Amino acid sequence: MAKPVFYYCPRTRADTVMWMNEELGGVCDVKVVNLKSGEHKQPEFLKINPMGKVPALVHDGVNVTESAAICAYLADAFFDKGFAPPLNDPKRGAYFRWMFYAPSCIEPMMLDKLGGVKRENPMAAGYGTEADVLKSIDVALSAGPYILGDKVSAADIVMGSLLNFATMFGAIEKKGKIADYIDRMTARPACVKMQEISAKYASELGL
Numbered sequence: 001m002a003k004p005v006f007y008y009c010p011r012t013r014a015d016t017v018m019w020m021n022e023e024l025g026g027v028c029d030v031k032v033v034n035l036k037s038g039e040h041k042q043p044e045f046l047k048i049n050p051m052g053k054v055p056a057l058v059h060d061g062v063n064v065t066e067s068a069a070i071c072a073y074l075a076d077a078f079f080d081k082g083f084a085p086p087l088n089d090p091k092r093g094a095y096f097r098w099m100f101y102a103p104s105c106i107e108p109m110m111l112d113k114l115g116g117v118k119r120e121n122p123m124a125a126g127y128g129t130e131a132d133v134l135k136s137i138d139v140a141l142s143a144g145p146y147i148l149g150d151k152v153s154a155a156d157i158v159m160g161s162l163l164n165f166a167t168m169f170g171a172i173e174k175k176g177k178i179a180d181y182i183d184r185m186t187a188r189p190a191c192v193k194m195q196e197i198s199a200k201y202a203s204e205l206g207l
C-alpha cells in the first residue's frame, strides 16, 4: 500500500491528524502547506480540498478532507494498529457516535460561544444548547478511561484534541471528568510528539 500524503500546517486543526499519524507510528508522508503564504488557496491544493483548508489527505488517488473523517480513514487503513473497532463489534456505534459528535455538536457550540452568537431556537441548532452538549460529553466520558472503555481509539484522538482546544480557548471549563480525560489524552507520547512537531514547523514558517 502506498503511503498516504498528509497536507499539514502547524497550529491548525491539522494537528489533530498529526496526533493520529503519530499514534499510528508515522504512517503518512507529510507535506507542509504554508497558510501564511496562501499555498492552500492555490489551484493545485484546491483540487484536493475545494474549501482551501487543512488538513487534507491523499491516498491511492482518493482525497479525504475533514479532520475527523481523516482520523477515521487512517484508523481503518491501518486497522492492525488497533485504533478502530472491527466491523462486527457493537462498540462501532459509540465509536462513530462520538467521533462525529465532536465536529458536529461540540465545535459549533464552542465557536458560537466564543463568537458571542446566541441561537434563539435550540430545536433548530444541531447542538441544542450548551447544557445539552456538556451533558452529552459527560455521557461520552462515563465509560472511561476512554470513550470505548479500556481501549483508546481514533474517537479519543478527535474528542481529546477538540476538548483540549475548547478548554484552552475558554469555551468549556477544564474540570472534573473533562479535565482528567484531557490530561490523560494529552500525556500520550503521540500527543507530546505532535506538539513538538507543530512547534518546530511553526517556528520554521514563522507562525
Ligand SMILES: N[C@@H](CCC(=O)N[C@@H](CS)C(=O)NCC(=O)O)C(=O)O
Binding pocket: 011, 012, 013, 014, 035, 040, 052, 053, 054, 055, 065, 066, 067, 068, 103
Ligand atoms: N472542518 C474542517 C475545518 C478545517 C479548517 O477550518 N482549517 C483551517 C485551519 S484550523 C484552515 O485551513 N483555514 C485556512 C482558510 O480557511 O483560509 C476540519 O475539521 O478539518
